[in-house]
Amino acid sequence: MSGSQCTLRFTVNGENCAVQVPPMKRLLDVLREDLHLTGTKEGCGEGECGSCSVRMDGELVNSCLVPVLHAEGANIQTVEGLAASGTLHPLQQAFLKYGGAQCGICTPGMLMAATQLLSINPHPTMAEIREGLAGNLCRCTGFIRIFESVIAAAHNPSTDQGAHAR
């Protein structure tokens, strides 16, 4: 139920936001409904598919499992924040070139998981890539071209800069 509302403040993609919402509202719904950032997707609503992955204070979270009150004061990054400079992030470039996105519905979450991975491990091994993306389901690609995209982005010198930009 909707219940009482409260005002919460946090940063999304570098911008300060204040929302008046029920404190138990899912961060996913706040992003999509209140902030109109619909790049973040819902696939299962129970933390299995990773489509709703966003980065919150340097951690990868399933935004469908985060009550928005937990986001108070947090620094959140969504897919909309990846190309903030106006050019595609190296991961986005690599996904485009190597076929890492097909239907695109898992792509925002996958990009956030890959960004997270490269931010803590700029040159991951194949096993580390597989583990880093294991919480994000893709039904189209069989993951192979997503792995290739991540490897390519890791070899792109501008990736480090991009990953640490926020």
Next chain:
Amino acid sequence: MSTNAKTRIVGAPVPRKEGVDKLLGRARYVDDIEREGMWPGATVRSTIPRGFIRSIGFDRRIDWAEFAIATAGDIPGKNHVQLIFADQPCLADGIVNHCDEAILLLAHPNKHKLREAVAAVHIEYEPLPPIFTIEESERQDVIVWGADNLIKSFLLEKGDVDSAWENAAYIVEGEYRTGAQEHLYIENNGVIAEWSEENGVTVWGSLQCPYYVHRSLLAVFDLPEDKVRVIQTETGGAFGGKEDYPSTLAAHAALLAMKSRHPIKMVYDRMEDLAATTKRHPSRIRHRTALDKDGKLVAMDIDIATDAGAYSTLSSTVLSRATLHSSGPYVCPNVRVHSSAWATNTVPYGAFRGFGAPQAVFAIERHMDEIAYAIGIDPIALRRKNFLHDGDTTATEQVMRDPVILDQLLDRALCESDYHAKRARFATGNPTSAIKRGMGVAAFFHGSGFTGSGERYLNSLAGVDVTPEGKLRVLAANTEFGQGTNTILTQIAAESIGIGYDDVIMAPADTGIVPNSGPTVASRTSMVVGRLIERASLQLVAMLREHAELGEHFNSEEFFAASERYRTAHGEVVSLCRYEAPPNIFWDDQKYRGEAYPAYAWSIQVAQVAVDSVTYCTEVEDFWSVQEVGRVLNPVLAGGQIEGGIAQGIGYALYEKVVLQNGHMANNQMTNYIMPTAEDVPPIHVFFEEIPFRYGAFGAKGIGELPHDGPAPAILNAIRDATGVGFRAIPLLPEDLFAQLTACESVEEAAAL
């Protein structure tokens, strides 16, 4: 004919047309779209598998005046989903035939109140006895569909099977079973609908076939063609799961829009999508095969039974494709295939990538290995002895006029996978290892496009026009849902005309804008619709040369300048083409004889598995896929199709189990319906051999479904190689391996379990 011509854009790894939008998160899927005054809609579903609806009660604690409510009685036209047979109601009317069948619809501006209200509708039933299995349906003790539960049957006969057994050197029999499989597109089914007296019904949705939905809505609302408009939104995966179901969901949302006078959004959550929408048909396939002393096939007697669920949906055509793929890529003088689709009280099974072929290919390719072991011949050698070649005839007596290069594909697959050396090495190492390794092969074809005369009936129309803004626009109802329609059709148009990839855009898949170029199914888009776009593009160039002084050689600028001259003088710059069947395509629907498909894509897949004899887990360690799909139009997209299909095939074989309890899917969550993750997929090695097909766009044949057909038998053949036990049913979970392997070790112990 352009199949062998040198090309710039066709065959190049140009980036996905809508790729940037998807990567930036700005692609608009249906749930991302808001309409002024829109209400969410919800569905009240049956909780029993079969019975009469005796009453519908509304909890008095809810103020129902706030809600829009729709039942079967509110349907202005026919209460039927229009597909092949009109047996499935949009909303149950007096009787339910499966759990989770839609009975009543609700809409309210507040989604929380709506959820409470769904639980506050109380339906009383008078239960009828349900049936849940093929065997119960065949027994016909309880009739749940028509006069006999039999939704469709086919009989295909070549030669004289009955006389063949007597002189056979070997007769090998086997029964093979496949389970249901869920599409698990990451975006659930969803639509938005609007209704008005003046404009009729408009639907936006995640769907594959705008004109299927259009046709269904015409009948449900009893409206003329121009009063129904269907627009595809960006679609987050489909795989066949958005072929027929959106017709039902669109009708639901449109009914609520009519009742509420508000736009209605209905987007299923995962549990509802899993419980209520179609899955792949479970099957039971029996083979009885006669061979001569050299291992040549003499006769194949095949019996196919599929579980269709409660309504017919696409079960007849799925059964048709299963029938036509059941004897494999082999030559056999005497073949009989008898196939039946049986009704049960489960959610209707429907289209899923492969469309009956994965079931059929699983059975024949497992059976070929069982034959090999039974008669003491190498599985590879057995296949080679019996492969189809140019000039041979298939089970439907279709002469293979185009090159068939199965031997070449097999050689490549064995070489790339180092099959023989590995198999020998594993055979030496396995006895002393807890991890048993093995290699398995599957050989198969997939018929491209609609079966038999299907493409003639579809009579597709597609084309191109030039927009006032100076873009060439592809006009086709074929939808993009990840497989690459936008990119491929754009490449074809750009190449055919000789302009840049960026000079071409796709018209939205909107029945108000694009002609009916047929559904986006059956691996037909590149080959059939692509060819229409190619022809229409060439026709446009000829038109501009004749009427607008377009020169023999021209660049993009000159092309668009000529288009503008044409527009000024003659009006709209548009070129449409209608389907023309390739010559020599004859199909007898009654006898099931003739050219079953205009073209076939061919593949050999090799699986390497490791079976842990302690945990009974199977890991696919490595996978190779060699295929001939005609000309490859975009290597990145084509590779992605093969890899994605294989990953789904691995899930089909080893992970994905639909558990039914009283006909309801019990594991309707991603927590307990398990698909392969990034940690489960093996390295997948993809190789194409290209033989351009004369009648496909730039030589293309179908590709999308092919890769899903082979992994399950290749993997189970590898498990046979690793363990010495031939498993005959999928999904093959660790507990199934445990049960059968321990039973083989000790029959008595297994009996006690």
